[in-house]
Amino acid sequence: MIERRRFLAGMAAACGASVLPALALGNNSASPDVRILTATDVHVKDYPTVAAVQWIGKQLEQETGGRLRLRVYHSGQLGRESEAIDMARFGAIDITRVYSGALNNAFPLTQALSLPYVFDSVPHLRAALDGKVGAAVLQGFEKRDLVGLAIYDCGARCFYNVRRPIHTPADMHGLKFRVPASDIFMRMIRLLGGNPTPLAYGEVFSALQTHLIDGAENNLRSFHSSRQFEAAHYWSQTEHSYSPDVLLISRRSLESLSKRDQALLLDISRASVAVMRKLWDESEATARQELIAANVRMNDCDLGAFRQAVAPLLADYHRDPAIEALYREIRSLA
Structure with missing residues (x-):
């Protein structure tokens, strides 16, 4: 862990130097005409978001005759999502897939996608992401050195825990639930009677085992792939959020490509949504x-x-004109 942090710190410190691509990619032996982009994800190698980004890499290589390639680091090999966001902003890595809940505080428009009970179903979510709502959220990243490539929907988020079934909010009282570093999710847990505990995704399994926390919330696919079900045996279908994932690229990395390659990467990234x-x-x-x-x-x-129980949370966010506009557009598609 210490060595990995030193490596990440070294990469970040090198952001302003031309030696960064060689350090990060191990690209010293590659032809000078070949550009290898890095992509990171905390999920395991067969997770749909990882597979979709790998598909992007294959399409890029095919369309450019091998001139553009993509190297994917999965399973949190290059750090947590919070670290990946910062490194992408400063150009230490090129592309990262991030859960939108972890983006709520820094990128306010993502809040509209994470609020509880905004979406009614996966088809409702996909209709919003494929239209004006998704386009507006992706555009909102440009203010902070990032460019939104695509939004990957990832099902309904529900609660799971080690103690008991949850049927109503009363069943959550006194339980400690892991949440991402998002004001929305922290307040939501409090309104439901639980105690929010911010933790990185990679720390949840051991926290459940040691009873640092009693439960967490996530989509079913992540609950399964992370093996957290081996510690938490109760899954409750609350469907409280459909907060999706976002695929981001460093603005610096994108602008270092030719206009033609930029357009190609954007087109392939959008097409990867159907694959995912x-x-x-x-x-x-x-x-x-x-x-x-x-x-x-x-x-x-x-x-x-x-x-x-969460109605007061929604009421507060209705006061934000930008969030309210997106909320109205989302609900019009229900």
């Missing part, structure tokens, strides 16, 4: 069956009670 969705739908169904076979106890919830 197909993989997501297939793997989510498989994950659900495997969780049932592993004796994870799954239950439905009183969604009306959960909506009522």
Whole structure:
């Protein structure tokens, strides 16, 4: 862990130097005509977002005759999402996939995608992301040295824990739940009666095992791929958020490409959304069956009670004109 942090710190310190690509990519032996971009993800190698980015790499290589390539570091090899965001902003890495909840505080328009009970279903979410809402959120990254390439939807987020089934907010009282570093999620947990505990995604499994936390919230595919179900045996279908993932590229990295290559990367990235969705739908169904076979106890919830409990949170965000405009557009598609 210490060595990895030293490596990341060295990469960040080198951002202003031309030696960074060689340091980060190990590209010393490559032809000077070949450009290798780095991409990071905290998820495992067969996770749909990782596979979609790998697909982008294959398409880039094919379309450019090998001149543009993509090297994907999965499973958090280059650090946490918060570290990846900063390194992409400063050009230490090129591309990163980040959960939008971790972006809420720094990029306010992502809040509209993370608020509780804004979306009714996956088709509703996808309709919004494919239209004006998705375009506005992606454009909002440009103010802070990043460019939004695509938004990957990732199903409904639900609660899971080591203690008991959750049917209503009353069942959450006194339990400690991991949340991302997002004001929305921290307040949401408090309104539902739980105690929010901000933790990095990679620390959740051990925190569940040691009872540092009692539970967490995430989509079913991540619950399965992270093996967190081995510690937390109760899954409650609260569907409290459909907060998606965002694929980002460093503005510096994008602008270092020719205009033609920039357009190609953007087009391929947009096309990768359909690839990711197909993989997501297939793997989510498989994950659900495997969780049932592993004796994870799954239950439905009183969604009306959960909506009522978080209503004050939504009311506060309605006062923000930019968020309210996106919210109205989202609800018009319901």
